[in-house]
Amino acid sequence: MTAKEDFEPKILAFLCNWCSYAAADLAGSSRMQYPPQIRVIRVPCSGRIDPFLLIRAFNSGADGILVSGCHPGDCHYLDGNYYARRRFLMLKELMQYAGIAEERVNFTWCSASEGKRFAAIVERVVNRIKEVGPWEGFDGRGFARREEEMASGE
Amino acid sequence: MESKYSEISKNIQEEAKKLLSQGKVERIIGFGRGVFTGEITPIFVTEPERAEELLFTPECDMMLAKYLLDYKGSKTGIVAKPCDTRAITVYLAEELIKREDIFIIGINDCEGLEENDACEECGVRNPVVVDLEIGQPREEEIEVEIADELEDMSPEERFEYFQKEFSRCIRCYACREACFVCACDECFVDSNQPQWVGSSIGKRDNFTFHLMRAMHMAGRCINCGACEIACPEGINMRALTKHLYRAARDVFQFEPGLNPEEKTLFATYRLDDSEQGFLD
Numbered sequence: 316m317t318a319k320e321d322f323e324p325k326i327l328a329f330l331c332n333w334c335s336y337a338a339a340d341l342a343g344s345s346r347m348q349y350p351p352q353i354r355v356i357r358v359p360c361s362g363r364i365d366p367f368l369l370i371r372a373f374n375s376g377a378d379g380i381l382v383s384g385c386h387p388g389d390c391h392y393l394d395g396n397y398y399a400r401r402r403f404l405m406l407k408e409l410m411q412y413a414g415i416a417e418e419r420v421n422f423t424w425c426s427a428s429e430g431k432r433f434a435a436i437v438e439r440v441v442n443r444i445k446e447v448g449p450w451e452g453f454d455g456r457g458f459a460r461r462e463e464e465m466a467s468g469e
Numbered sequence: 470m471e472s473k474y475s476e477i478s479k480n481i482q483e484e485a486k487k488l489l490s491q492g493k494v495e496r497i498i499g500f501g502r503g504v505f506t507g508e509i510t511p512i513f514v515t516e517p518e519r520a521e522e523l524l525f526t527p528e529c530d531m532m533l534a535k536y537l538l539d540y541k542g543s544k545t546g547i548v549a550k551p552c553d554t555r556a557i558t559v560y561l562a563e564e565l566i567k568r569e570d571i572f573i574i575g576i577n578d579c580e581g582l583e584e585n586d587a588c589e590e591c592g593v594r595n596p597v598v599v600d601l602e603i604g605q606p607r608e609e610e611i612e613v614e615i616a617d618e619l620e621d622m623s624p625e626e627r628f629e630y631f632q633k634e635f636s637r638c639i640r641c642y643a644c645r646e647a648c649f650v651c652a653c654d655e656c657f658v659d660s661n662q663p664q665w666v667g668s669s670i671g672k673r674d675n676f677t678f679h680l681m682r683a684m685h686m687a688g689r690c691i692n693c694g695a696c697e698i699a700c701p702e703g704i705n706m707r708a709l710t711k712h713l714y715r716a717a718r719d720v721f722q723f724e725p726g727l728n729p730e731e732k733t734l735f736a737t738y739r740l741d742d743s744e745q746g747f748l749d
Contacts, residue, residue, distance in 0.1 A: 366681075366684045367657065367665050367681055367684070370677060370680050370681055370684065371665060371666070371677070373677075374666065374673060374674070374677040387740070388740075394738065397738035397739075397740070397742065398735065398738055400738065400742050400744065401721065401734065401735055401738055401742055402735055403747075404716075404720065404742075404743060404744070404745060404746065404747075405684070405687045405688070405713060405716060405717065405734075405735075406684060407746050408712065408713060408716040408720075409680065409683055409684060409687070409709060409712070409713060410680075411624065412619075412627065412709065412712045413627065413628065413631055413676075413680060413709065414624040414625060414626070414627040414628025414629070414630075414631060415624075415628065416624065417746065421748055422746070422747045422748065423747060423748040423749075424747075436748060439748065440748070452673055453632070453672060453673045453675075453676035453677060454632075454671065454672035454673040454676070455632065455672070456673075
């Protein structure tokens with residue numbers, strides 16, 4: 316296992332096409348610096364994000380997730396994020412109760428003009444997850460060793 | 470005690486006979502004794518002569534509501550405990566069945582079943598939706614609390630506890646078959662495009678399965694305990710779903726299966742829903 320200091324988390328960021336993805340785009344095109352540990356997945360709307368996708372992310376070895384959609388009231392599809400908000404809150408309750416550190420499960424809103432805010436959020440999320448350390452998986456075996464095994468072809 | 474149940478059984482038999490001979494329903498789903506074992510099992514009565522086979526005892530722990538989905542579009546009678554009527558209410562709220570297709574013979578003043586811990590946490594002792602009542606309704610309300618046995622544990626302890634519990638799971642899906650919520654056309658565990666969760670037994674996939682299962686139950690599960698009775702490994706099946714039940718009740722003031730007009734938790738929203746725990 317790598318030391319905690321140079322631990323590079325893998326974070327899946329589910330961004331809605333209309334606001335948060337545009338915010339990430341803005342952050343990029345305005346040359347803002349933010350940590351490179353997020354992997355962006357563009358989805359049509361935060362209401363499209365099935366909670367199963369988020370649980371599956373942890374099953375597959377993501378150290379944390381970040382979900383961002385339009386601010387409530389600004390959804391391109393009018394009310395997609397209102398539906399999503401309930402689902403995310405319940406998912407957070409579930410994950411917390413099951414003992415997955417709450418720092419790994421992050422939800423926020425980001426509008427298309429908030430490039431600066433997006434960069435700040437990513438930095439915050441990366442720091443939060445760095446603090447709790449690598450995700451050892453539901454079986455507690457860890458993913459780093461598995462990757463090494465795969466790389467060495469065993 | 471005995472006499473109370475035999476009286477209920479007699480009432481059910483009489484009413485069932487009437488309904489079937491008058492042609493008000495095509496069949497009645499209820500409880501009866503199995504042919505070989507003599508244990509309580511669901512039975513389907515279509516002729517008035519067979520109405521005497523219908524019984525009600527403290528062992529009637531199956532949830533019959535799920536069978537209604539097999540008989541959509543034809544008038545079906547059902548012998549329903551209060552929890553069955555809650556299940557039917559969830560179906561009605563999700564528009565899975567039509568009210569005019571079913572005839573509910575509801576049992577009043579349910580005292581809870583043997584060998585079902587969930588009954589102690591249930592405050593609904595009279596049917597929620599009903600066409601014909603058996604027995605006198607219970608007047609006084611009972612105060613119950615949906616217990617949280619894991620309250621005192623730290624998140625790490627809970628994680629270990631669940632890991633241990635779920636590692637016993639043999640993925641037989643008896644919980645799914647017993648649960649009335651599990652009425653999807655294709656269950657997520659059977660889907661392989663996408664494959665949500667691996668189908669083999671292992672700590673990792675078992676934990677994922679139980680998390681996903683609990684997430685599917687949110688806003689639908691009425692905490693009836695059928696999954697726990699069905700589980701051959703004796704896993705604490707209700708721990709996660711119970712927590713979500715409490716969360717939905719406390720955060721959204723929503724309890725499933727109490728009002729057929731009310732949409733289920735995830736089928737609606739309010740503008741001022743809580744954002745507790747979201748990054749600002």
